[in-house]
Amino acid sequence: MKKYILLFAITTILFSCTKDDGVDFTTTSTPITVTFTQNFDGDAITVNEFNNLSYTNAHGETLSLTRLRYLISKIQLHKADGTTILLRDYNLVDVTNATNLSFTTTDNIPTGNYTLSFVFGFDEVDNQQNYIPLNTVSWNWPAMLGGGYHFMQMEGKYTASGSTTQEIYAYHMGTARVSTGVFEVNHFTVNLGAVTIAENQNIEIKMNIAEWYKNPFMWDLTQLNNTLMPNYTAQKHMQENGATVFSLGN
C-alpha cells in the first residue's frame, strides 16, 4: 500500500511541476467508487428476486438463488507506463445480506486513463493469510481441500427441464483438490479493459450468472448440483466458465 501512496505522491509532484511550468495540462485526483452488480443474461438480480425460479440456464434447468457471496481481490488500476494502483486488497460481495456491494477508495486516485483488473478468489499467496473478517462470516474452505477461503457460494433451487420437482444446488468454488493432499490453485485473473477515471468516478463490475453455466463448459445442473467442493473436474469447469462472467458497466 505504502508503495502506491509514494507512487501517487511522486506522480502528483511531477504533475504539479509541469503545471507550474505553465503547460496546459491539469490533473486532479479523486476518490472513486466500485460497484458490483449481478444479472442473468441482462435481467438484474437483487435479493428481492431471490427464491423465485426465474432464470433458465443454457442446459435448460430453471433456477432460483437463495444465497450469493463471492470474493474479489487485488482490484487494481494499471497505467500505460506499467505502474499500478491498488484500489482494494479484497472485497467479499454478499448479495444476500446486501453488504460490500460497493466500496469507495480511501486514497485519491489521479484522474486519467487506466485498465482495470482483479483476481476472482484469492491467489495462492493471499489464500494462505488469516483474514479475521472472513473467518467471522464462516468463509473458510476446509483444510482437507487445501484450506484458505471460499471464492464463491451460489445456492438455490432448480427444476430439471420438463419437471416441476424442486431440487437444491450449492455451487461452491475454491481451491481444487487433485487427490488427497495434492491441490491446484483455482483463482483466475480478470482484465476488464480500459476505464477512464474522472471526478468521483463510479465503476460498475457486472457479473452475468448465466455465464457460470455455459461458456465453454455446458453445465448440467441435474448432474452437478452439490458436493462440488471436493469434485476436481467441477472446480476446474467453474474456473474456465468464470473467464467470461465479468464485464464493465457503462
Next chain:
Amino acid sequence: MNMKKIIYIILTLLLTISCSKDDRGVAAVYVPTPAPLQIPQVFSDNILPPIIPPGNPQTLEGVALGRKLFYETLLSADNTQSCASCHAPANAFTDDTQFSEGIDGLLGARNSMPIFNAAWNYDNKFFWDGREFGLEMQATNPVENPIEMHNTWQNAVQALQNISEYSFLFEQAFGSSQITKMNVVKAIAQFERTLISANSKFDRHLLGTYTLTTAEQNGLNVFMDEAAGDCFHCHGNPNNPLWTDNKFHNNALDATFTDLGLGEITGDPNNNGWFKAPSLRNLSFTAPYMHDGRFNTLQEVINHYSDGLQSSTTNDPLMKNVSAGGNHLTPQQKSDLLAFLLSLNDTEFINNPNFQEP
C-alpha cells in the same frame, strides 16, 4: 486495588477539580469501574471483537448487579422464578426440559436456549426466530411473558426498589438509586456478555496444548467434509470457533411446519421453518436439542442428519442431501463425529465461580 481502579479514581478527581475550577458548581460525574471483556485468544486469533452497545459499557458494578438480578426471583410475579430457573449454569445456561414451565405452570412451545458467547452474536438477533435485537431488549421479554415470569415491569421494579441494597447497587452501577426497567436489563445484559466459553479440549487443541484423539480428529474430518457430515457451512469451523454462524436455516427437520420460526417474524413464507443455528459448544450440558427439544440425545441428532432429513419447499440448499434423506454416515463416522462434538464441551465454563448464584 488494581491499576485500572486507581487510574479511574484519578480521572474522577481530575474531573472534579476541573469542574470546581470552572466554578459551574457541577458535582463530579460518577464513573463505575470499566471492566472490558477478557477476549480469549482462540477468538482474538480468529474472529472480530465482540459487540458491546455504546450505551451500555461493561463495568464491574454493572456485571455484579446483573449477576444478582439474573438469579433474582423478585422479577417474577409470585417471586418463585428467576432467569436462572430456565438458564442454569450447570446446563450452560439453558435447562434440561423440552419446554420450560413458567410461574403459572404453563409450557411454551420452544426449548430454552443456552447463553454463552452472546456478545459475539454479531447480528445481535436473539431467540430461535431472531425476533429481539440485542441482549438488553431480549431481557425485557421474559419478565412480562405470560408463560414465563408473568409479571409487570412496574411491579418488578417496585419490588427491587423496596430493598435498600438494590438502591445502593444501582447507584454504584448506573449513578442513580432510582431503579428503572432500562437499568435492570442493562445490568443483566452486562452479566450475560461475561458468559464466555472458550476452554474446551478443542480450544486447547487450537492453542497447541491438547492433542486430539484419533476419533476426535476423524470426527472433525467428518464435520468438515462436504461429502460426509458437511456441518461447517452453518456451525463454524476451526477458524470460527463460535461453532455457529448465528444465522437462520431450515435444517430439514419437518416436511410441514407448526412453528414457522423466522417466517413468522419476517412474513416471508420462504423463511418458514428457519431457526437460528445453535452453537455446538457444551452439547453435553444442553439436552434436549432443537427449537422444540425433540431430540434427547446427540445420537438422535446425528441420525437426523444422516438419515432423517425431511423435504420441504424451504429447505436450506446447504442441506445438500435432503432428497436422499441425509448424508448416510457409517456407524464409524457417526461415533467419530460424536467424539468430535464432545471435544467442544467446556466444563470450566459451567463451573466458573463468577457465573454462579451470588
